[in-house]
Amino acid sequence: MTEVAARAEKPRTRSRVIDWRLVVASVAVLALLALSLFVGQYDIFGADDGGEMFAITRIPRTLALALAGAAMAMSGLVMQLLTQNRFVEPTTTGTTEWAGLGLLFVLYFAPAATILQRMAGAVxxxxxxxMIFFLFLRRVTLRSSLIVPIIGIMLGAVVGSVSTFFALQTDMLQQLGVWFAGTFTDIVAGQYEVLWIVAIVVVAVFFYADRLTVAGLGEEVATNVGVNYNRIILIGTGLVSIATGVVTVAVGSLPFLGLIVPNIVSMYRGDDLRSNLPWVCLLGIAIVVICDLIGRTIIAPFEMPVSVILGIVGAIVFVILIVRQTRRG
Structure with missing residues (x-):
């Protein structure tokens, strides 16, 4: 009966993945990306090397915005499913801080490490x-919606303190601040290409979407329908770690993006991962591009890091979500 029902659901699920609203949203996001190509202080039309600068800086930066935004939004969606908690994402579970610690370790023991080697350490x-965060959750008896992110934030704070101490002892404190700035200012051709790995991660998440959705219902339900719960948890954690590690190495921290986007999408579309994933990626890209455009223009000719604007917006949304959850009891 379960198999029959699942087969009956497949056509309906596939039909919801692509519709006219998604096409309109895609066009709007493409328009934002096109706008990003032509916003900046350098005169790409009047300067002699304008075309060269356009290819070296503007195109890589815009592609990095799209890939990083999609990756972090998707990571938040997967983590919220696996933990059954809407307040969880890489920056509220300590995942980003762990990635930064890995980056520090690689550069300390291998100062000449390539970007792929740095990425491997961060991942x-x-x-x-x-995985340590998930182990903590298994031992916590009180699993309220607020306890889970508090545990993650505390773990992240501890790891962040260790990173700061380590960086201070090894004269890498300034580098640590630059890595976690969450800015696209330094993105140029030859430095952003590693972000294409997250496109593969997005495809993998879409492939495992149904099993991740079932795993999000809990170990008992997943086991009853024939899903290997522990294996899916490992796969989901691995995909999130790859995306977070790659973005941390290439861009830095993008706080609360994985918290904002999945919650907004689920308010209107429910919790089906397969049909929500395109919307989550598009909205993640849109928010990052908008924040980057604000950062490029608000104090021009200087730039404000994207992480600053995201942090303000994300903190406000986080508080609103907490208040809503508290009122619902």
């Missing part, structure tokens, strides 16, 4: 940190 540490 490994992010995976270890996220």
């Amino acid at each position: 490994i540490f992010a995976f270890i940190g996220t």
